[in-house]
Amino acid sequence: MEAEGTLEVIAEISIAFTGFAGIFGALAGGRLRPDQPHVWLPFWAMIEVGLGTLFAALFPLLPYHLGLPDQQVWSASSGLLVILIACHLVFMSPRFLRAIRDPSSVRLPAILIPARLALVIAFVSQLLNAIGIGLPQSAGGFLIGLYSLLLLSGLFFVYLMFVLVRPEDGNNAT
Numbered sequence: 001m002e003a004e005g006t007l008e009v010i011a012e013i014s015i016a017f018t019g020f021a022g023i024f025g026a027l028a029g030g031r032l033r034p035d036q037p038h039v040w041l042p043f044w045a046m047i048e049v050g051l052g053t054l055f056a057a058l059f060p061l062l063p064y065h066l067g068l069p070d071q072q073v074w075s076a077s078s079g080l081l082v083i084l085i086a087c088h089l090v091f092m093s094p095r096f097l098r099a100i101r102d103p104s105s106v107r108l109p110a111i112l113i114p115a116r117l118a119l120v121i122a123f124v125s126q127l128l129n130a131i132g133i134g135l136p137q138s139a140g141g142f143l144i145g146l147y148s149l150l151l152l153s154g155l156f157f158v159y160l161m162f163v164l165v166r167p168e169d170g171n172n173a174t
Contacts, residue, residue: 002070003139004061010146011057017153018050024160031164037099038106038163045092046156052084053149060142075137078130081145085123106163115155122148 021043025032031039060077068076099105122145128134129141 003143006139006143007057007060007146010143010150011054013150014050014053014057014153017150017157018047018054020157021046021050021160024164027164037095037102039160041092041095041099042156042159042163045088045096046153046160048088048092049149049153049156052088053146053153056081056084056149057146060139070139071137074139074142075130075132077142078126078137078145081126081142082123082130085119085126085145085149089119089123106159106166108159108162111155111159111162115152118148118151118155121145122152 024046025043028039028043032043034040056077059080060073063073063076064070100107125141125148126145129137129145135141
């Protein structure tokens with residue numbers, strides 16, 4: 001398999017992001033409650049995206065070692081990633097939309113716009129790679145989705161750093 005080393009590195013990076021989420025959880029303390037969605041939602045989304053990226057990065061090794069041809073390996077892997085992203089959208093989107101409507105929520109367009117874009121790129125690229133529309137089903141098409149999910153984890157990381165550094169009452173936030 002031509003991308004085995006890359007997939008292992010992506011798996012390691014996603015585990016690191018998941019570990020950082022645990023550190024953020026410890027630092028957040030009492031602020032990590034559902035009544036504070038500006039901390040609670042990105043925390044759980046970072047864990048979910050990190051573990052999903054880990055699972056998706058390691059998944060291609062299974063069909064490859066079962067003897068499937070490369071094209072079917074990448075098609076099945078992209079199909080799995082489409083399902084994972086769709087589950088993320090179904091589960092997390094209503095919560096994020098509710099949090100955005102909350103007047104006390106922290107809105108950072110520099111984080112929100114690239115996060116939405118990364119999610120759309122990941123979903124569309126994996127859907128096209130799974131079906132085989134455009135380019136042939138390949139490791140490159142699959143890696144686009146994984147890189148987009150790593151970007152999403154990184155954006156959640158930056159957002160959580162910003163939210164946890166600002167004062168709890170929201171006054172004088174920079």
